[in-house]
Amino acid sequence: MRIATWNLERPKLGGWKKNPIIQEQIDEINADIWILTETNRVINPKNNYSKIATSPISEYHNPGENCSTIWSRYPIGRTFPTFDPSIAVCAEILAPLAHFLVYGTIITWANDKGPTGTAKKWQEHYKSIASHCQDWAKLNQGLPLCVAGDFNQTLSGLTGYGTHQGRNMLSEALQENDLVCVTDKIPFNIDHICFSKDWADVT
Known part of the structure; x- marks a missing residue:
């Protein structure tokens, strides 16, 4: 089974230059x-995929855009509420050998000013990690869990995008929920995939 994540950086419906390049890469990777x-x-893995997506943010998104979408070659079963349905989405994947949960999301970026427009740099990022941790705890109830998306942190070293505090918070959140990040050694990368520990041990 192949699982992949990618921040597409807001492609437009009529993106004649960028969209074909993205689509070609998605087709080539051929993730399940x-x-x-x-x-x-407008960007999708084409035929024989099911999807579940976050709701668009009316004052922010352009036509067709949304924050997170899960595309699955396998049937999608139950869906689960998240702390913010415009940011994170979660569903049960009915794969032939086992059922598991996939949680797709964005942990917000450094300069998010928050609902009041006054938040300091990284403040909303830290709040977002805490909200995600609460979601993962609710979902970690038996089925294997895959968490993936844009974490807005590089994890391959002490430098790069992110802060020491943020990396510690994320590390603690993953450990509390028995999740292992399998993309933490990739340099200059903020798009990550995490698995339940028992699942990660056999991948």
Whole structure:
């Protein structure tokens, strides 16, 4: 099984130059499950995929855009509420050998000013990690869990995009929920995939 994630950086419905390049890469990678973030409905893995997506943010998104979409070659079963249905989405994937949960999301960026427009740099990022941790705890009830998306942190070293505090918070949140990040060694990368520990041990 191949699981992939990618922040598409808000492609437009009529993006004649950028969209074909993205689509070609998606077709070439040929993942069984895609978690696409900052995405648009015009970008998709084509035939024989089911999807579940976050709701668009009316004052922010352009036509067709949304924050997170899960595309699955396998049937999608139950869906689960998240702390913010415009940011994170979660569904049960009915794969032939086992059922599992996929949680697609964006942990917000450094300069998010928050609902009041006054938040300091990284403040909303830290709040977002805490909200995600609460979601993962609710979902970690038996089925294997895959968490993937744009974490807005590089994890391969002490430098890069992110802060020491943020990396510690994320590490603690993953550990509390028995999740292992399998993309943490990729340099200059903020798009990550995490698995339940027992699942990660056999992948």
